[in-house]
Amino acid sequence: MNDTDDGQLVYLDHAASTPMRPEAVAAMTTHLTHLGNPSSLHAPGRAARRVVEESRETVARALNCRPGEVVFTSGGTESDNLAVKGVFWARREQDPRRTRILSTVVEHHAVLDSLHWLAEHEGAQVELLPVDRLGRVDVDALRRALERDPGSVALVSAMWANNEVGTVQPVAEVVELAHAHDVPVHTDAVQAVGQVSVDVAACGVDAFTLTAHKVGGPYGVGALVVRRELSLTPLLHGGGQERDVRSGTLDTPAIAAFAAAVELAVKHQPEHAARVAALRDELVHRVAEQVPDAVLNGDPDTGLDHRLPGNAHLTFPGCEGDSLLMLLDARGIATSTGSACSAGVPQPSHVLLAMGRDPEQARSSLRLTLGHTSTREDVEAVVDAIGPVVERARAAGAASRKAG
Amino acid sequence: MRVIAAMSGGVDSAVAAARAAEAGHDVTGIHLALSRNPRSHRTGARGCCTVEDAGDARRAADMIGIPFYVWDLSDRFHADVVENFVAEYAAGRTPNPCVRCNESIKFTAVLDRAVALGFDAVATGHYAQLVEVDGVVGLHRAVDPGKDQSYVLGVLTQPQLRRSMFPLGDSRKDAVRAEAARRGLLVAQKPDSHDICFIADGDTSGWLRERLGSGGGEIVDHASGEVLGHHEGAFGFTVGQRKGLGIDRPTDDGRPRYVLDIEPVSGTVTVGPREELDVDRLEGSAPRWCSSVPQLPLRCTVQLRAHGGEHRAVLRPSDGQVLIELLDPARGIAPGQTAVVYDGSRVVGSCTLVSASRGPAVGMTAPATVAVAQIAPR
Numbered sequence: 116m117n118d119t120d121d122g123q124l125v126y127l128d129h130a131a132s133t134p135m136r137p138e139a140v141a142a143m144t145t146h147l148t149h150l151g152n153p154s155s156l157h158a159p160g161r162a163a164r165r166v167v168e169e170s171r172e173t174v175a176r177a178l179n180c181r182p183g184e185v186v187f188t189s190g191g192t193e194s195d196n197l198a199v200k201g202v203f204w205a206r207r208e209q210d211p212r213r214t215r216i217l218s219t220v221v222e223h224h225a226v227l228d229s230l231h232w233l234a235e236h237e238g239a240q241v242e243l244l245p246v247d248r249l250g251r252v253d254v255d256a257l258r259r260a261l262e263r264d265p266g267s268v269a270l271v272s273a274m275w276a277n278n279e280v281g282t283v284q285p286v287a288e289v290v291e292l293a294h295a296h297d298v299p300v301h302t303d304a305v306q307a308v309g310q311v312s313v314d315v316a317a318c319g320v321d322a323f324t325l326t327a328h329k330v331g332g333p334y335g336v337g338a339l340v341v342r343r344e345l346s347l348t349p350l351l352h353g354g355g356q357e358r359d360v361r362s363g364t365l366d367t368p369a370i371a372a373f374a375a376a377v378e379l380a381v382k383h384q385p386e387h388a389a390r391v392a393a394l395r396d397e398l399v400h401r402v403a404e405q406v407p408d409a410v411l412n413g414d415p416d417t418g419l420d421h422r423l424p425g426n427a428h429l430t431f432p433g434c435e436g437d438s439l440l441m442l443l444d445a446r447g448i449a450t451s452t453g454s455a456c457s458a459g460v461p462q463p464s465h466v467l468l469a470m471g472r473d474p475e476q477a478r479s480s481l482r483l484t485l486g487h488t489s490t491r492e493d494v495e496a497v498v499d500a501i502g503p504v505v506e507r508a509r510a511a512g513a514a515s516r517k518a519g
Numbered sequence: 520m521r522v523i524a525a526m527s528g529g530v531d532s533a534v535a536a537a538r539a540a541e542a543g544h545d546v547t548g549i550h551l552a553l554s555r556n557p558r559s560h561r562t563g564a565r566g567c568c569t570v571e572d573a574g575d576a577r578r579a580a581d582m583i584g585i586p587f588y589v590w591d592l593s594d595r596f597h598a599d600v601v602e603n604f605v606a607e608y609a610a611g612r613t614p615n616p617c618v619r620c621n622e623s624i625k626f627t628a629v630l631d632r633a634v635a636l637g638f639d640a641v642a643t644g645h646y647a648q649l650v651e652v653d654g655v656v657g658l659h660r661a662v663d664p665g666k667d668q669s670y671v672l673g674v675l676t677q678p679q680l681r682r683s684m685f686p687l688g689d690s691r692k693d694a695v696r697a698e699a700a701r702r703g704l705l706v707a708q709k710p711d712s713h714d715i716c717f718i719a720d721g722d723t724s725g726w727l728r729e730r731l732g733s734g735g736g737e738i739v740d741h742a743s744g745e746v747l748g749h750h751e752g753a754f755g756f757t758v759g760q761r762k763g764l765g766i767d768r769p770t771d772d773g774r775p776r777y778v779l780d781i782e783p784v785s786g787t788v789t790v791g792p793r794e795e796l797d798v799d800r801l802e803g804s805a806p807r808w809c810s811s812v813p814q815l816p817l818r819c820t821v822q823l824r825a826h827g828g829e830h831r832a833v834l835r836p837s838d839g840q841v842l843i844e845l846l847d848p849a850r851g852i853a854p855g856q857t858a859v860v861y862d863g864s865r866v867v868g869s870c871t872l873v874s875a876s877r878g879p880a881v882g883m884t885a886p887a888t889v890a891v892a893q894i895a896p897r
Contacts, residue, residue: 438636441547441588462591511635515628 125448125496129329129425129486130278130306136331136376136487143333143372153365154356163367170374174338177381178308178323180315186339186357187370191305191326194339195225197350197361198301198322199272203233204348206269206299213269215240217260217293219252219284220469221277223303227465230272239269249414250282250470258292265296270321273300275307279453279466279482280413281426283311290319299345305329305337309380310388311419321345325377327369331487332376336369383487391485392417392424398483398494399427405502408432412467412480425485428453430476434508435515439481442504448496451482479512520639521545522684525625526579526587528572530699530706531644531687533579537702538686539642540583546642548580548587551629553596554717575706582703592628599623601717605730611782612855615671615825616715618869622674630682640682647672648688649680650865655810656680658866663691670822673859673869677810728752736786738766741779741795753786759796759851766790796850800878801843803858803870813860813867815841820861823849823872834860834867841870844878 126134135143146166151159153167168182175182188194199216206213218230220243233239244256252273261268271293276283286302293300299321307313309330315323322345326337341347341360353362380387396417403409410430414421431439436452443450453464463477483497522544524536540546550573573589580587600619607614630641646661647669658680661667675683687695699707714721738748748766750756756764760778770776770792777796780789801821815836820829821843831846843858852875860867 437588437590438632441586442636444586445547507636511632514631514635 123447125493126488127483127485127493127497128449128451129489130281130423130482130484131451132328132334133331133486134488135328135333135372136379138379139327139332139372139376142375143368146368146371149367151367153367154354163365166367166371167365170370173374173378177377178313178315178325178340179317180323180340181343183358184315184340184343186341186360187365187373188337188339188361189335190328190337191223191303191324192225193350193361194324194326194337195223195301195303196229197339197347198324198341199226199229199270200233200350201347201360202270202299202301202322202345203237203239205346208348209346210266212267214238215242215264215268216270216272217242217244217257217268217298218272219244219246219274221246221250221252221279221282221466222272222274223278223305226272226274226303240267244273246282246469248471250277250280250412250466251414252284252289254285254288254292257289261292261296261298265298268293268296268298271298271300273302275302275304275313276311276423277413277466278306279464280428280470281306281423281484282413283307283419283421283423286318286320294319299342306423308377309384310423310425312384313381315340322347327373327376330376330380332373333369336366336373338373380487387487388419388424391487391489392419394485394489394491394494395425395427397491398485398497399429401494401498402427402429402501405498406431406505409505412470412472423484425489427483427485428480429483430472430480431505431508432476432479433512434479434505435512436478436480438508438511439504442507443497443500446496446500446504448500451484453480453482521637522547522640522642523629523633523638524548524585524642525629525644526550526576527644527712528575528579528706528709529644529712530696530704530709531646531692533576533583533644533704533706534695534699534702535642535644535684535686536579536585537583537698537704539684540585542686544642546583546585547638548576548583548585549629550576550587550589551596551624552589552591552593553600553624554593575709579704579706582705590629590632592624595628596620596624596717604715604717605727607855608727609731610855613853614855615857616717617671617825618674618857621671626675626679626683630679634682640684642684642686644687645672645685646687646690646692647685648864649683649685658809659688660861660864660866661685661688666692668825669861669866670825670827670857670859673809673857673866674807675809676807680809724752736782736788738764738788738790740776741789741791747790750786750788753781753788756781756788757851758853764790797848798850798852798875798877799845799848800876801845801849801852801858801872802837802874803841803843804873806841806868806870808868809866813862817860817862817867819867821845822859822861823852823856829861832860840873843870848877849875 151163153163171182171185174185216239230241234241242260245253273284273289275286290300301322302320303324305326308325321342323340328334347360349360351362356362412428440450440452463474467477522539524546526532526548536548577587600616603619604614604616633641645668646666648659650657650659660669696707718726735751736753737746740747756778758778761775776790777793779791779795817834819834821832822829830849833844835842854872856872857869858872859869
């Protein structure tokens, strides 16, 4: 099989990255040929700056925030690092007592590893709030943690929607609780934008992470929306771009493409969600017909305030997820086991473990995520393949257990 | 055939995978994750099993044009190879972890999984040859004597050999490197790995001391039983070692002393004259035959270490075990070592040594069994 031939590819890993929209490709390629550093004062510099500022306004309009609140970054990981570390440092500087950070056990590693780093090197006291079996954060636990000593909390960071099992978190409740104690809230909304209705002003969060390549934009660009009143210590120092919060020459073509993608993703979100959710429901239903003991992880309520529309996360008892992935890959179907470390070693997902699954169940899981290019044919391809694939993966699982 | 190519990230397994693909097989590359916490070069590991090695293997697979995955066998590897290694040392034996890895990981766990997933064979970069005669697959030494690895494969049985591929057995190492360069594989000049892969810095005795504790002990003369000195830890000694014993008293006849035995629990190190190191009767347990059970007694040759020489020998049955009578005595043999039996270039089978002694023909008196232990396998 040829790894680069995607003519027959069935792509069901949109949560990892979704294809660029033609409008974003057009914006990017147009601006790649235009000269000018947006920080330069001459005419080409001003032309580039104009593109950046128009893009900022487009992003702000799509998310309902002010343009001045949009800080362009290199993507989700940088935005999460900037939010978590930047807010922690700034808040602790204002008041040395504020060393606690409240977050959840199901965050993306960009948040979790930033928190661990702060705990290890900066004396932060990190408290990770538990989730229920559906992956929804325990709001009462947050309330108790806040009330125990609100003056010591630097920030709360809680994702909008989980990247693995697709559970949508009660962000509004989190914000209400935290703001009652004057604690700022960061949310990683990388998976939410374009999938569910997102309104930064209405939800009241103080910092909000998004990235371009999950909404049909290019890789390597994203933003942190930061409420103007929130001070933030920068991670990157240099030319003072982006309100001195994030130095570095702005990537005009990528930012223009990012803005085009966000605009379209948000504009089409309602019909996109309805269409993709219907496909997802059919996929889950028909896979269950082929493999009756398959278990859907995450929230069975498929309302958009409960579950991302494109997410189907399934456990196939007796199979190893990486066997399933490999066997489907060999049939031209691209899926995910949810998380991979830098060596590509499949570790049991921290999200599933936090939801009360045992390591074996966690290893038996496969994530199928649909997106704007998904079709009924994709669903058919999975339904046709899944029976024999699961049978084969079970034989391999049985061989491993026998030998072990 | 559908073939799994095990790719360590080194040059040999990359060329082996390329050759299997070029031969027309449908090849899928896998890298075995054997460490639970893979190190990077930055953190001091070397040889294999680092994050960089997985990346090198992936790049080689890209260039060959085959799919690539990482299989996590770290739990199996830890239980079957690493813990076994520590337990064997603790019991005073000297295991060969590469032999154990081939036996239980590469040609059992990986092979079973591959077959269950619909593959026909596992290809590795080992230097050894497979020759099929009358429907029986024979394991033979590689063409390159300097690289021959048939020794560490001597534990494989006929069902395992029938599903194995060793595409490098007919080649010399320099030719393999040249071929890697010709194919554009970036690992062409990567140095060979020598050490035990799970001991990152190559300090085996230090690694063992961490897990088994050190504890000093006495240095004792083998004939008189007299205590000649004390040492800080038995893991610093190797059977056959002459220098650095730290004994300030010379022998009566002025001849040098050698380490004859290291008793693992008490830490007692026994020293004596060189001739006491020679053995010619080896008892082996758990024999594994590569094809049919051979007719015993068998005139053969045996190899006792991964890079050791051959000794002419006669193999005899011995109460469910095997007795190896060496015609060329061996020196510094430790229980736990693997003896691989050859008939010419063909591997007949292997066994694990349980004792080594001097027979009446060599020794002056009754055979004195010296239970000897050696520390650092090469």
